[in-house]
Amino acid sequence: MSDVTIDRLGLDYGDNTVLKDISFHVAEGEFVTLLGPSGCGKTTTLMSIAGLAAPTRGSITCGEVTLFDGARRINRPPERRDCGVVFQSYAIWPHMSVADNVAYPLRLRRRPKAEIAAAVAETLALVGMGDLAERYPHELSGGQQQRVAMARAVVYSPRVLLLDEPLSNLDAKLREQARVWLKDIQARLGLTTIFVTHDQDEALAMSDRIVVMKDGAIEQIGAPEEVYREPSSPFVASFLGSSNLIAGTVVGSSGGRTDVRIGQDGAVLALDAPVGAAVRDVQLMVRPEDVELSEQARDRASIPVRIESRMFLGSHYRYGVSHAGTSFFVDSRDAVAGPTAHAHIPSGAARVFDATSPTTPNQEPVRA
Numbered sequence: 145m146s147d148v149t150i151d152r153l154g155l156d157y158g159d160n161t162v163l164k165d166i167s168f169h170v171a172e173g174e175f176v177t178l179l180g181p182s183g184c185g186k187t188t189t190l191m192s193i194a195g196l197a198a199p200t201r202g203s204i205t206c207g208e209v210t211l212f213d214g215a216r217r218i219n220r221p222p223e224r225r226d227c228g229v230v231f232q233s234y235a236i237w238p239h240m241s242v243a244d245n246v247a248y249p250l251r252l253r254r255r256p257k258a259e260i261a262a263a264v265a266e267t268l269a270l271v272g273m274g275d276l277a278e279r280y281p282h283e284l285s286g287g288q289q290q291r292v293a294m295a296r297a298v299v300y301s302p303r304v305l306l307l308d309e310p311l312s313n314l315d316a317k318l319r320e321q322a323r324v325w326l327k328d329i330q331a332r333l334g335l336t337t338i339f340v341t342h343d344q345d346e347a348l349a350m351s352d353r354i355v356v357m358k359d360g361a362i363e364q365i366g367a368p369e370e371v372y373r374e375p376s377s378p379f380v381a382s383f384l385g386s387s388n389l390i391a392g393t394v395v396g397s398s399g400g401r402t403d404v405r406i407g408q409d410g411a412v413l414a415l416d417a418p419v420g421a422a423v424r425d426v427q428l429m430v431r432p433e434d435v436e437l438s439e440q441a442r443d444r445a446s447i448p449v450r451i452e453s454r455m456f457l458g459s460h461y462r463y464g465v466s467h468a469g470t471s472f473f474v475d476s477r478d479a480v481a482g483p484t485a486h487a488h489i490p491s492g493a494a495r496v497f498d499a500t501s502p503t504t505p506n507q508e509p510v511r512a
């Protein structure tokens with residue numbers, strides 16, 4: 145088995161607690177992404193698994209093998225962890241040819257020459273670099289160097305693949321192509337993979353599950369659709385995709401439905417979202433793409449808005465609108481003339497968060 149279990153992993157640099165006892169599990173063959181803003185501890189988590197950072201407490205296991213256990217003082221050296229690592233910088237040897245770079249992990253493991261030659265040829269073919277085996281890194285493009293780094297990481301069939309922002313040095317177009325081939329190789333080899341990025345699009349596009357991190361703690365773990373559509377906190381909502389966070393006041397609730405007034409004196413929205421009995425001040429999370437904008441009022445739930453700004457984003461327009469002193473964004477495929485219009489927020493489109501409770505790790509949305 146090559147599943148990975150992180151159990152209450154903590155890491156301090158002096159007084160600075162960088163990992164706050166985090167726990168998650170990566171199933172065999174699964175592609176899990178650590179996503180979060182700069183400094184939240186993604187790389188430290190990955191490097192702890194690789195054996196290149198020193199956790200203070202907790203444990204890391206891969207299948208039956210304990211890689212690290214603070215209480216039992218177990219700390220396997222990196223070369224005995226069987227983890228293939230690809231760094232943002234690629235870290236391929238400049239003085240070695242492509243073939244020698246890829247052969248390097250096998251030579252370290254003292255594999256027979258014929259086996260090395262066969263594995264290098266097979267792996268270079270896998271990453272589409274078969275014709276460039278004799279080139280040196282300075283004779284390669286960034287995308288090709290990245291393929292060499294990937295080939296070197298997978299050539300010895302590691303139990304786990306650890307990827308630290310491997311696509312971030314590529315330009316936008318190459319990056320999109322690289323997502324596809326990297327995911328394809330991972331799936332073909334069935335490699336248990338942990339991927340670090342701060343790019344939400346990359347995380348949504350590639351992952352089986354996403355671990356959203358903030359300040360050394362886990363905010364939410366779930367499938368891409370789940371963390372996008374059902375964020376557990378305003379932080380997750382605003383980190384993944386565009387979100388409006390609209391201040392409101394609960395003016396009534398019953399049977400899983402809640403009436404929320406926008407701002408102090410705006411319209412009242414009837415929402416399919418339960419809230420706790422004592423909750424009054426709330427934040428509504430609504431995605432711009434879920435709000436509809438029309439020139440005429442459609443029904444009683446239509447909200448009159450003033451159009452404050454308009455951006456053309458290719459596939460749609462993004463309008464900045466205001467209603468009773470509250471501003472939010474609305475996406476619309478069609479141009480709307482303005483200066484006034486009507487916004488329609490479907491009853492199921494908003495998530496309701498208690499505005500008075502701090503955003504704590506793993507916080508669930510407000511429930512009845």
Ligand SMILES: Nc1ncnc2c1ncn2[C@@H]1O[C@H](COP(=O)(O)OP(=O)(O)OP(=O)(O)O)[C@@H](O)[C@H]1O
Nearest residue numbers: 157160162180181182183184185186187188189342
């Ligand atoms: N060797 C170190 N000594 C002291 N503090 C460190 C060390 N390495 C990392 N840190 C701190 O640990 C925190 C987490 O860093 P880490 O690199 O894991 O974040 P990250 O989420 O990967 O960020 P980024 O996306 O910018 O790489 C940061 O506050 C960083 O300054």
